[in-house]
Amino acid sequence: MKNLIVLIILIALGAYGCKPKTTGSIATGDAASKVYVAPGSYDEFYSVVSGGFSGQMAIYGIPSGRLFRVIPVFSQDPQSGYGYSEETKPMLMTSHGYVPWDDLHHIALSTTNGTHDGRWAFGNGNNTPRIARIDMTTFRTAEIIELPNSSGNHSSPFITENTEYTIAGTRFSYPPDYDGANPDVSISSYKDNFKGYLSFVGVDKESGMMDLSFQIQIPPLNTDLARGGKGPSHDWFFFSCYNSEKAFTLLEVNASQKDKDFILAVNWKKAEQYVKEGKAKAQKVKYAHNYFDENTQTAVSEIRTDVLVLDPKELKDILYLIPCPKSPHGCDVDPTGQYIVGSGKLAAIIPVFSFEKIQKAIANNDFEAEYDGIKVLKYESCLHGEVKKPGLGPLHTEFDNEGNAYTSFFVSSEIVKWNVKSLEIIDRVPTYYSIGHLSIPGGPTSKPWGKYVIAYNKITKDRYLPTGPELNQSAQLFSIEGDKMKLLLDFPTIGEPHYAEAIPAELIMPNSKKIYKLEENNHPYATKQEKETKVVREGNKVHIYMTAIRSHLVPDNIEGVKIGDEVYFHVTNLEQDWDVPHGFAIKGANNAELLIMPGETQTLKWNPDRVGIFPFYCTDFCSALHQEMQGYIRVSPAGSSVPIIFSTGKTAEVKATTGK
Amino acid sequence: MRKLIYIFCITAITAFFLGCGGNPENAMDVSEDTNVIKSGGQETVADDESQKDVVKVAVSSPDHTTLVAALKHVEYVDDLSNAGPFTVFAPTNAAFDKLPAGTLDDLLKEENKEVLKNILEYHVAVGGYKTEYMQDGQNIGMANGDNIKISMLGDKIVINETVNVIATIAASNGIIYVVDGVLLPPAAK
Numbered sequence: 042m043k044n045l046i047v048l049i050i051l052i053a054l055g056a057y058g059c060k061p062k063t064t065g066s067i068a069t070g071d072a073a074s075k076v077y078v079a080p081g082s083y084d085e086f087y088s089v090v091s092g093g094f095s096g097q098m099a100i101y102g103i104p105s106g107r108l109f110r111v112i113p114v115f116s117q118d119p120q121s122g123y124g125y126s127e128e129t130k131p132m133l134m135t136s137h138g139y140v141p142w143d144d145l146h147h148i149a150l151s152t153t154n155g156t157h158d159g160r161w162a163f164g165n166g167n168n169t170p171r172i173a174r175i176d177m178t179t180f181r182t183a184e185i186i187e188l189p190n191s192s193g194n195h196s197s198p199f200i201t202e203n204t205e206y207t208i209a210g211t212r213f214s215y216p217p218d219y220d221g222a223n224p225d226v227s228i229s230s231y232k233d234n235f236k237g238y239l240s241f242v243g244v245d246k247e248s249g250m251m252d253l254s255f256q257i258q259i260p261p262l263n264t265d266l267a268r269g270g271k272g273p274s275h276d277w278f279f280f281s282c283y284n285s286e287k288a289f290t291l292l293e294v295n296a297s298q299k300d301k302d303f304i305l306a307v308n309w310k311k312a313e314q315y316v317k318e319g320k321a322k323a324q325k326v327k328y329a330h331n332y333f334d335e336n337t338q339t340a341v342s343e344i345r346t347d348v349l350v351l352d353p354k355e356l357k358d359i360l361y362l363i364p365c366p367k368s369p370h371g372c373d374v375d376p377t378g379q380y381i382v383g384s385g386k387l388a389a390i391i392p393v394f395s396f397e398k399i400q401k402a403i404a405n406n407d408f409e410a411e412y413d414g415i416k417v418l419k420y421e422s423c424l425h426g427e428v429k430k431p432g433l434g435p436l437h438t439e440f441d442n443e444g445n446a447y448t449s450f451f452v453s454s455e456i457v458k459w460n461v462k463s464l465e466i467i468d469r470v471p472t473y474y475s476i477g478h479l480s481i482p483g484g485p486t487s488k489p490w491g492k493y494v495i496a497y498n499k500i501t502k503d504r505y506l507p508t509g510p511e512l513n514q515s516a517q518l519f520s521i522e523g524d525k526m527k528l529l530l531d532f533p534t535i536g537e538p539h540y541a542e543a544i545p546a547e548l549i550m551p552n553s554k555k556i557y558k559l560e561e562n563n564h565p566y567a568t569k570q571e572k573e574t575k576v577v578r579e580g581n582k583v584h585i586y587m588t589a590i591r592s593h594l595v596p597d598n599i600e601g602v603k604i605g606d607e608v609y610f611h612v613t614n615l616e617q618d619w620d621v622p623h624g625f626a627i628k629g630a631n632n633a634e635l636l637i638m639p640g641e642t643q644t645l646k647w648n649p650d651r652v653g654i655f656p657f658y659c660t661d662f663c664s665a666l667h668q669e670m671q672g673y674i675r676v677s678p679a680g681s682s683v684p685i686i687f688s689t690g691k692t693a694e695v696k697a698t699t700g701k
Numbered sequence: 702m703r704k705l706i707y708i709f710c711i712t713a714i715t716a717f718f719l720g721c722g723g724n725p726e727n728a729m730d731v732s733e734d735t736n737v738i739k740s741g742g743q744e745t746v747a748d749d750e751s752q753k754d755v756v757k758v759a760v761s762s763p764d765h766t767t768l769v770a771a772l773k774h775v776e777y778v779d780d781l782s783n784a785g786p787f788t789v790f791a792p793t794n795a796a797f798d799k800l801p802a803g804t805l806d807d808l809l810k811e812e813n814k815e816v817l818k819n820i821l822e823y824h825v826a827v828g829g830y831k832t833e834y835m836q837d838g839q840n841i842g843m844a845n846g847d848n849i850k851i852s853m854l855g856d857k858i859v860i861n862e863t864v865n866v867i868a869t870i871a872a873s874n875g876i877i878y879v880v881d882g883v884l885l886p887p888a889a890k
Contacts, residue, residue: 074736081739555750591786591829591874617752618873621784639751664784664874665827690834 072529075520078105083550086482088495088543089148089162089175090516095536096143098164098175103482103493103543104518106532114173114182115143115166119633123182126635127609127644128564129333131342135187136327140169146195146539147266151204151249155271155378155487159548161249163198163207170194172207172242174249178554183333186251189326189348190217190238193263196280200244201269202487206254206309209240210264210280217258219324219348231289235261238350239280241309250332255316255349257307257360260413261287263296264305266371266437271487272378274396276310279381281365281372285412297387301364301420303412304372304383306399312351312359320356321349338557338564338642354414361403362412364420365392371437375446375461376487380425382446382461384435391435391448393464395425426464431457436477437540439484441491441521447484449476449496456496456519458526470526472517474500481521482543490545494519494526497538505533514538555619557640564642566611571595576687583608583685589623589637590615591664593689594657597672601685602649604678610635610657613642624660627674634660649676742779752873755789756781759877767797767805774809775818786829787875788841790849790860792883793867800883819845823886829875832858847886860884 078084084102087109092098096116100109117124117133124133124141133141143166151161161183162175170191176183188194193212200207214235216226226234236258243254262282270277285302288295315321324347331342353360367385374381381394401407402422409419434452441447446461454475458468478497482490496517504515513533520527559569568574568586574595577584583606588595594612602608612625616639626634627647635643649655659670677683744756756778759765768791772778781787797805808817822845830841837853852859858866864882871877 078735079738081741082735082737085735555748591784593829616873618754619746619748619751621873664786666786 072520072527076104076106076518076530078102078107083546085546086490086493086543087546087549088480088541089150090497090534090538090541091145091148091164092535093146093514093537093539094144096145096166097536098145098148098162099535099538100180101516101532101534103495104529106516106518106530108535110180111535112175112180112182114164114175115140115145115171115185117141117633120636122633122635122643122645125633125645127646128339128642131340132182132185132331132333134331134342135169135171135329136189136344137169142168143171144168145173145536147198148540148542149198149200149207149485150542150544151244152200152486153203155202155376157483157486157488157544157548158204159544159552161204161244162542163200165194165197165209167194167212170197170209170211172198172209172251174207174244174251176249177549178552180553181333183249184251185329185331186242186253187328187330188238188240188242188253189328190219190236190256190258190350191240196264196267197240198242199267199269199278199485201278201309202271202275204244204246206241206269207244207251208267208269208278209238209242210267210282211237211239212263212265214261214263217324218326228289231261232287235287235289237262237264237282239264239278239305239307241312251330253328253345253348255312255321255351257312257351257353259305259353259360260415262303262305263292265369268372268374268381268485270374270378270396271376274374274378274381276308277396278307278309279372279374280305280307281369281383283368283370283386297368301366302368302385303362303417304365304369304381304394306361306363306418308359312356315351315356315359316349321351324348324350336561336563338562338567357416358403360415361399362415362417363394363399363423364409364417366390371435371448373438373440373446373485375440376442376489378487380461382438382448384438384448386434386436386451388435389430389433391428391431391438391459392420393425393428393461394423398425399423428459428464428466431459431466432469437479439479439481439494440489441481441484442489443491447479447481447494447521447526449479451475451477451499456494456526458521468525470519470528472496472498473504473515473531474498474502478538478540480541480543482545485542490543492520492522493529493543494521495541495543497534497541499537501533504531516541555639556617557638559613559615559617559640562613562640562642564611564613566609566644567642568611568613569615571615571689574687574689576601576685578685581606585610585687587612587625588615589613589625589659589670591621592659592666592670594625594659594670594672595689596687597689598691599672599685599687600675600677601683602674602676603681603683604649604652604676606649608647608649608674610645610647611642612637612645614639616640621663622661623663623670625657626660627657628655636661649674652676652678743782744778746782752871754782754874755785755787755872755877758870758872759789759791764793764795764879765791767794768792771809771817771821775814775821777818777821781825781874783874785827785874787872788826788828788830789875789877790824790864790866790880790884791877792824792864792880796864796880796882819886819888820883823847823849823884831876832869843886845886847888849884 086103113123149163170188174184195212196210214237239257263284267280284296365383367387371384432450432453501512517531614637825844840848868879
């Protein structure tokens with residue numbers, strides 16, 4: 042049987058061999074069997090992939106590359122009703138009001154003692170600065186916190202070793218938000234008025250709830266990426282930055298002037314201590330904090346107004362700058378916590394810094410200068426060594442469990458494997474084309490699971506059947522077992538993946554929720570039995586308490602709604618069975634559908650715009666009689682005397698009533 | 702081949718339950734061979750969180766061992782583990798005992814499989830026929846193509862004027878009406 046399958050695949054590949062391309066013929070039958078997950082079998086890893094400009098996250102299986110789910114995070118999702126239902130609208134509230142889109146770049150999977158614990162996935166909103174927390178039992182967005190004093194939340198949402206904090210650093214400096222400190226100033230006053238911020242968002246150990254613990258105000262640098270320390274460097278966080286030139290126009294040229302920018306080394310333990318000692322300044326700002334209350338199944342949005350800000354110009358031992366060549370992008374800490382890899386986008390080398398040497402340099406006051414009142418360490422004093430001529434345009438580095446690093450190169454379109462200690466290059470493979478981030482299961486943790494490296498490529502061009510000018514981005518899976526990397530598979534992705542993390546399936550799968558228990562549903566408009574369904578008028582608001590179960594909606598005949606009414610369909614899915622959601626949609630709704638999981642209540646708001654009969658129905662093929670799962674609502678003119686009536690299964694003719 | 706794999710899966714799952722007697726979640730062990738196509742039907746889905754479906758309800762009832770054996774014999778359990786919704790009239794063991802001596806043994810013979818399946822399908826309707834939506838004199842089309850007739854005698858529901866509903870059990874994918882007699886399709890009468 043197995044041989045038969047392999048044979049079929051080989052034949053298929055053979056037939057495909059006529060494709061006029063030499064580079065594409067690397068995958069072999071052996072590779073095919075390595076990524077073949079038979080129907081009904083499970084992948085070894087979940088991969089949590091950022092959706093980039095889709096604002097979402099996607100879940101893929103590795104090694105098959107199969108897409109399992111798209112999780113709505115910062116963008117409205119008409120498919121699930123996320124951001125459309127009354128319950129989820131508050132999740133997308135910000136200090137700017139309702140913001141239904143963002144640009145989600147990076148993933149951080151929660152860790153305990155530096156290793157994956159499978160509890161939460163964090164994602165950053167780059168545009169209107171936010172951090173989201175996804176609950177990995179429901180694969181839903183559980184919480185979103187906005188960040189004040191921030192623009193371009195790019196170096197985020199990376200975490201400390203025990204998920205004490207998820208962090209954020211500002212890519213775009215600008216005048217701070219507080220107390221009139223963001224006045225009407227000229228852009229050319231950048232050097233005087235613009236500031237950067239590093240935010241430390243505390244994560245509750247039990248609930249995961251986020252709280253903006255403190256911020257560190259920094260010079261107007263563009264912080265780019267970051268990683269928490271581990272083991273010996275546990276107390277530290279490292280951020281890369283560019284634009285030490287303080288350019289505010291044509292950064293392509295003006296932010297590439299200097300030979301070196303910086304890695305920012307932050308002693309967050311020390312910063313935390315200063316906050317406790319009252320050395321932070323309280324500032325008044327405005328930012329939203331939104332969370333989904335599982336109890337009421339309704340999101341809550343609140344505006345917060347306080348933030349504590351530390352000034353490293355005064356508290357000098359919380360922040361040091363390490364020179365790093367040519368606009369560093371990736372800033373990655375190896376599994377031992379001893380080495381920090383900086384990747385200058387324009388550099389011809391990869392510098393590797395030693396945590397031990399950094400500590401010695403600090404102890405010996407081995408500084409070369411100050412930059413805006415912040416101490417700058419000597420490059421050579423911090424350096425473990427340089428990887429020479431690795432390739433062009435190094436971006437990001439991940440690690441395996443054998444002391445090796447894998448760096449992505451955008452310009453030379455390749456992954457280069459090198460040894461962290463010896464700095465020797467071991468192997469290189471081309472990617473198709475122009476790789477951005479890369480991901481090894483457990484690659485950013487202190488215990489990499491290894492086995493694969495996945496390339497997330499920016500350019501797809503001719504890799505798949507073309508779909509017009511707009512193409513998907515491609516991911517490529519390589520085996521890293523053995524010295525040589527080996528291409529196994531490529532697969533299309535949604536949005537524009539930036540960073541992704543992969544985690545063993547057994548850390549997630551046993552905890553995956555199947556249903557919401559009806560008895561735990563404390564939604565104020567929940568209806569737990571068909572006989573409790575009702576239609577209630579409160580002024581011009583009409584609340585319909587509706588239930589859905591295979592294969593009918595109760596009530597399914599409703600009259601007495603009038604033009605000018607705001608109608609709320611509160612639909613409770615009475616099912617207690619895995620994978621039996623019901624959908625709900627009504628004609629003419631300026632909105633989306635609801636997709637209600639078993640045991641859950643969701644609300645669709647509807648403003649009827651004309652007199653007549655409107656059908657509604659279940660949108661998710663739930664059962665053999667799904668097509669029968671429908672109903673009608675009658676809309677009468679404003680001022681009509683038609684009373685509210687509702688029923689299901691009533692076949693006797695209801696006395697005709699005509700509105701005025 | 703399909704059967705072989707099916708047997709393999711059943712054996713593996715059985716071995717698991719006997720072996721560990723623990724959490725069926727682990728039945729979805731990812732470390733098993735991912736190169737073998739799994740072809741178990743919906744009945745084999747490991748799920749101890751959801752409400753029980755009509756098959757699981759019947760399997761867990763000591764009064765329905767004959768019915769369950771008959772359903773398994775004609776390979777009808779996967780169908781009834783489907784989303785449905787189903788209305789199942791479930792004769793008790795005592796109901797089967799009321800059949801003339803030897804009838805059941807005859808029906809369980811390999812050559813009578815189709816006859817038995819026809820009878821069992823006469824106990825299943827696709828649709829959730831709740832008591833409150835039943836009416837006196839109502840006909841319900843059953844899975845085998847024949848109709849049953851519902852009589853409402855006060856609170857009592859009687860099928861085909863002979864068989865009484867003695868209990869109602871809600872299941873995740875439908876409703877089970879426990880009945881005190883076996884319903885015989887018109888053609889088999």
